[in-house]
Amino acid sequence: MKYIKVTALTIFFVGIGIPLLGLGYQAVGLAGDAAIRKQINAPGEIISVGDFSMHIHCSGPAETGAPTVILEAGNSEWSSAWAHVQADLEKSIRVCSYDRQGYAWSDASNDAVTAANAVQHLNSLLEESGERGPFIVVAHSLGYVFARRYAYEFTDQVAGLVVIDGGPPGRYSTYTNELRKAFADSEAVYGRLEPLARFGVLRATGLMSNPMKDLPKDAYLAVKAFGAEEKTARAIAREYVRMDNLYSEAAAMASLGAIPLTVISADNSYPDLPALTVTMLKYNEELARSFSSNGRHVMIEGVDHFGLLSNRQAARQIAEEVRLTSRRIDNHDE
Numbered sequence: 648m649k650y651i652k653v654t655a656l657t658i659f660f661v662g663i664g665i666p667l668l669g670l671g672y673q674a675v676g677l678a679g680d681a682a683i684r685k686q687i688n689a690p691g692e693i694i695s696v697g698d699f700s701m702h703i704h705c706s707g708p709a710e711t712g713a714p715t716v717i718l719e720a721g722n723s724e725w726s727s728a729w730a731h732v733q734a735d736l737e738k739s740i741r742v743c744s745y746d747r748q749g750y751a752w753s754d755a756s757n758d759a760v761t762a763a764n765a766v767q768h769l770n771s772l773l774e775e776s777g778e779r780g781p782f783i784v785v786a787h788s789l790g791y792v793f794a795r796r797y798a799y800e801f802t803d804q805v806a807g808l809v810v811i812d813g814g815p816p817g818r819y820s821t822y823t824n825e826l827r828k829a830f831a832d833s834e835a836v837y838g839r840l841e842p843l844a845r846f847g848v849l850r851a852t853g854l855m856s857n858p859m860k861d862l863p864k865d866a867y868l869a870v871k872a873f874g875a876e877e878k879t880a881r882a883i884a885r886e887y888v889r890m891d892n893l894y895s896e897a898a899a900m901a902s903l904g905a906i907p908l909t910v911i912s913a914d915n916s917y918p919d920l921p922a923l924t925v926t927m928l929k930y931n932e933e934l935a936r937s938f939s940s941n942g943r944h945v946m947i948e949g950v951d952h953f954g955l956l957s958n959r960q961a962a963r964q965i966a967e968e969v970r971l972t973s974r975r976i977d978n979h980d981e
Contacts, residue, residue, distance in 0.1 A: 687865050689752040691726070696771040702726065702752035703745040703776050707737035713973050714781040714806045718744040721788025722890065723855055723883045725751040725873065728787070730866035731962030736969060743778055745769065749882025751873045760885045762796035762896045769797060780804035783976070785969055787811040787956060789890065792897040799900045807907040807972045811965060812916055812927060812952050813934065814894060826922055837887040840880040850875035855883070858953035907975040908939035909968050916952040
């Protein structure tokens, strides 16, 4: 009887007690996040794009004659991730970061997660905010898919593209068994992000925020707050489980012709998974050669995939590459 009684207590604790404690922990955390967001309001504007609203943060001089830079974040990232890069670029260039549907300050939407929908949202957001092309689209990680689609859909608006550690399209068809298993394990976690947020696990572990801990204080506080919320967790999961489809969607698009393209790689993107680092590097080198006849590949040393944005020195290097791309556009047009 004692074994049964202990087992019953254990089942109660694991099945009910821990979730209840998690809900309480999350409730306290959400109250703290609300207080944080009173101090850290949306840095940009909240603009209606039909039946929902999105956040866009534009800064820097508007009348420089140079293309405006659009920053496209990766999965599990939003405008806050660009804090270092945007602060550097805005000194001399008009630059805009934004949050895709469901992320951070942007509303959730019932629209399907496709690259086509994402770029239509972005185009509406830019039009409604009064930002006009030409644009240099700068994309990190999964953001490459949306940037490539935007360049495909709005060719006359895109003067240049910078891809930062973009991922290989059709990855499951080309990856080793080791990498397929790693991504399958990740999908098992990411597919449950919403309940993990609900029960306070994301808040307790810092799963979404720890990779960005070197961002400026306000940006990191926003990453911590939103990275523990159910709404943002749902947006991250919806993209992640469709990642292979999104990369395949990008792979089917035509090349950029002779549009200036810069592809930037970290020298150690995934320290815990060296095979993925090698695969990413090979793909980025090929992307620079084949995606545009005016492409170049750049390596940034001493950082991983997320450190490309969160590390201040790496962010400065990225900003300089964006400025160089802008100058290449001027030379290309002459």
